[in-house]
Every structure is written in C-alpha cells, then in structure tokens.
Amino acid sequence: MSRTRLDRRLFNQRAGRGPVNDWFRLTNTGTGPAELWLYDEIGYWGTRASDVVAQLSELDVSAIDVHINSLGGEVFDGLAIYECLRVHPASITTYVDSIAASIASVIAMAGNRVVMGRSAQMMIHNASGGCWGTAEDMDSAATLLRAVTANLAGVYADRSGVDASVWLERMAAETWYFGHEAVAAGLADEVSPMHKVPDRPDPDDGAMTDRLSIFRFAGRAQAPPPDLTRPPTAQDRVPPPVLPPAAQPTNQLDPDPVPPAGETDTDPVPDLPPDLSDEDFAEVARLLKEAFQ
DSSP states (O other): OOHHHHHHHHHHHHTTOOSOOTTEEEEOOSSSOEEEEEOSOBSTTSBOHHHHHHHHHTOOOSEEEEEEEEOOBOHHHHHHHHHHHHHOSSEEEEEEEEEEETHHHHHHTTSSEEEEETTOEEEEOOOOOOOOSOHHHHHHHHHHHHHHHHHHHHHHHHHHOSOHHHHHHHHHTOEEEEHHHHHHHTSOSEEEOOOOOOSSOOTTGGGHHHHGGGSSSSSGGGSOOOOOOOOOOTTTSOOOOOOOOOOOOOOTTOSSOOOOTTOOOOOOSOOOOSSOOHHHHHHHHHHHHHHTO
C-alpha cells in the first residue's frame, strides 16, 4: 500500500469515518446492467466483502457488469465476493480493466463471461500469510495455507476445465497473463478494449506499478511466458472401444454334441438297438459301407 493511501485512511479513521473504500462503487441506473467497480485492495483496507455483499443482496437486476482493477488482498473477503457474485441470479460479466492479481483474479472467475481489457493483466499465485507463535502454530498455518491454495486452484479448474493439479503448479510459479494469454489458458472468454471508464480515476492509480514489487514478478512484462498447454479434460478423452467377448472354442472331443435349435442331427450312423444278432451286425456293416462310399 502506498504511503499516501495509508496516511489518508488513518486520517479517515481518526476522524471517525472508519476504513474508507477508496474505489468501490455499485450503481444501478435502471437502464442497462448494474455496474460494480472494484478498483482497490480487497479486504479491510480496501473493498470489504461485507460492503459488497450487503449491496449485491439488495440488487434486483437481470445483469451486472463487474469492473476490476485490483492487486488482490485478503483471501477470505475475496472468496466471499466471488461466491456472492457466482450465486447471484443476475447474468454476471466481469471486466479486467487493468489488472486482476491474486484474489482479484478469483473474483474475475465469478463472471458468466470474463472479458480482459486490451492491455490488462491477470496473475495467479499461492495463498500467503504470516504467523506468530510456536512450531505447532506454524504447522497449523502452513496446513491452512495449503488448503486455501487448493481451494483457489479448484476455482481456476472449474473455470477452465483443466485439472486443479495443473493450476497448483502454475500458482506455485506465480504465473502472469496478458489478455490473449488468459483466454488461451481458459481463464477468460475474450479480449476487448475498455468500453467504459469510471467518472474519476483512482487517486493513487499511478502508484499501482510501484506496488507490483510486492510480488515475485513486477507484472507480466517481468514474468516468464505462461504455460498455455491445455491438457485434455475428461470430456476430451475418447473412451476405448468396447470389444465383443471372444468366441469360445468348440470342444472337438465332445462325443455327443447338441445340434443348434431348429436343426436336426445329420449323423448318417443309425442308432443301434440292443441284443443284435449276427445277421443284424452284417446288415449294419452293409449300411455303413454304403453311407461312406
């Protein structure tokens, strides 16, 4: 956070105004979609989930456009905003006007349609946090961070159709995307020039570039190219053909095979009655000789 922004918020607190949202605004003119602007940090020192959820829950509209220009912030506030947008009955379109980094990129995933600005960037990485305490406290904090990171990877997986394990690898590397790269990775649907700008700029917007130093890479221009490989999803995989069961070999040693239904036994050898006389055997021998000639 820049020094001017921190000083201004401390002044507002001392004046009894509480932590002021520098650039969170929800407008509904009744003509066209309602508009939500998230141009600040996410959480206590910026846009709080309680403020966003309170206003969205009272909003009865068919469409909401969400404009994002944020470096992220507090994970749980961001997840609350994401869930509120995701389950809202309105059709949600999220616009990344400049940057959606960290938890702000997760909020962008709430849109039925995600649109990247022409020069916009998106960044994903592992959850991070601090801890003070014993070794057991540290272990508990590490367990929590791993669980939160896995949860965020699931959000990207749901959006893209790419397995969460792939997103865990990309998050661990801190991956940055330009607009067309986010589309190729499955995190956005299209790239479009910003079609609307807010009435006034964020007073500290010029400090945004300086604040990128909190990340491993100071923006997409400083980061390695992202891996845009789209592993096949379960829907893409073609199941192997189902082969008929192998025919069972006929037992050639069966002394008395049963003829198929509807067929008669064509064995030329007649059945022999019991207690044959010599004359009967002679007649049978004659018949056999004629049958095999």
